[in-house]
Amino acid sequence: MLKRYEDKFPILGTGVFIAENAFVIGDVELGDHANVWYNCVIRGDEHEIRIGPRTNIQDGTIIHATEGLYRTLIGADVTIGHNVVIHGCTLEDSCLIGISATVLDEAIVESGAVVAAGAVVTPGKRVTSGQVWAGCPARPMRDVTDAERQMIEEIPEEYCAQAARYLKAAGDD
Numbered sequence: 001m002l003k004r005y006e007d008k009f010p011i012l013g014t015g016v017f018i019a020e021n022a023f024v025i026g027d028v029e030l031g032d033h034a035n036v037w038y039n040c041v042i043r044g045d046e047h048e049i050r051i052g053p054r055t056n057i058q059d060g061t062i063i064h065a066t067e068g069l070y071r072t073l074i075g076a077d078v079t080i081g082h083n084v085v086i087h088g089c090t091l092e093d094s095c096l097i098g099i100s101a102t103v104l105d106e107a108i109v110e111s112g113a114v115v116a117a118g119a120v121v122t123p124g125k126r127v128t129s130g131q132v133w134a135g136c137p138a139r140p141m142r143d144v145t146d147a148e149r150q151m152i153e154e155i156p157e158e159y160c161a162q163a164a165r166y167l168k169a170a171g172d173d
Contacts, residue, residue: 001018001020001021001022001023001024002018002024002025003023003024003025003026004025004026005025005026005027005044005045006026006045008026008027008028008044009026010024010025010026010028010029010030010042010044011028011029011030012029012030013029013030013031013032013033013034013053014032014033015032015033015163015164015167016030016031016032016033016034016035016036017034017035017036017163017164017166017167018030018035018036019036019037019038019039019040019166021038021039022036022037022038022039022040022041022042023040023041023042023043024036024042024044025041025042025043025044025045026043026044026045027044027045027047027048027049028042028044028048028049028050028051029048029049029050029051030051031051031052031053031054031055031076032053032054033053033054033160033163033164034051034052034053034054034055034056034057035055035056035057035159035160035162035163036057037056037057037058037059037061038059038060039059039060040057040058040059040060040061040062040063041061041062041063041064042057042062042063043062043063043064044065046064046065046066046067046068047065047066047067047068047069047070047071047072047088048065048071048072049063049064049065049071049072049073049074050071050072050073050074051063051074051078052074052075052076052077052078052093053076053077054076054077054156054157054159054160055074055075055076055077055078055079055080055156056078056079056080056155056156056159056160056163057080058079058080058081058082058084058099058159059082059083060082060083060084061080061081061082061083061084061085061086062084062085062086062087063086063087064086064087064088065087065088066087066088066105069088069105070087070088070089070105070106071088072086072087072088072089072090073089073090073091074086074090074091075091075092075093075094075095075111076093076094077093077094077152077153077156078091078093078094078095078096078097078156079095079096079097079151079152079155079156079159080097081096081097081098081099081100081101081117082099082100083099083100084097084098084099084100084101084102084103085101085102085103086102086103087102087103087104087105088104088105088106089103089104089105089106089107089108089109089121090107090108090109091103091109092108092109092110092111092113092129093111094111094112094152094153094156095109095110095111095112095113095114095115095127095152096113096114096115096148096151096152096155097109097115098114098115098116098117098118098119099117099118100117100118101115101116101117101118101119101120101121101138102119102120102121103115103121104120104121104122104123105123105124106123106124107121107122107123107124107125107126107127108125108126108127109121109127110126110127110128110129111129112129112130112144112149112152113127113128113129113130113131113132113133113144114131114132114133114144114148114152115127115132115133115134115138116132116133116134116135116138116141118134118136119133119134119135119136119138120135120136120137120138121133121137121138122137122138125137125138128140130143130144131143131144132144132148
């Protein structure tokens with residue numbers, strides 16, 4: 001569901017899939033072929049939220065920002081797992097956020113980095129490219145493996161293909 005908030009209405013690129021019970025509200029922009037799955041909330045009521053092309057936001061994820069302070073910027077080809085919380089931070093292109101992870105205000109997840117399932121990236125931390133961060137609070141655990149690099153590349157393609165099938169089935173392609 002797309003909802004206006006004050007004078008802002010979400011802006012969608014081409015081929016965007018939004019599940020019928022997801023909410024995208026206010027000052028939000030979704031790039032081409034981005035996909036937002038079931039029970040997600042992207043609430044651009046306190047600051048802008050920008051999501052790049054081909055990014056997949058999996059079921060149950062919440063994306064928000066901090067009023068007047070920290071917008072949320074998410075790059076292209078980002079994978080955001082199920083039940084993630086993204087708040088007032090930056091996710092650069094081609095990174096992976098694991099299931100039930102949390103990334104908080106002013107944190108930056110660099111391209112090619114992985115935030116492990118259940119990790120909590122605390123405010124202001126920088127998850128460095130090529131590293132896996134895990135734990136609560138999240139800390140560097142190890143380098144990203146070749147298999148994980150391949151996942152970072154392949155998952156957005158797989159989710160875009162799945163979203164295209166959903167759009168076609170609904171007659172929205």
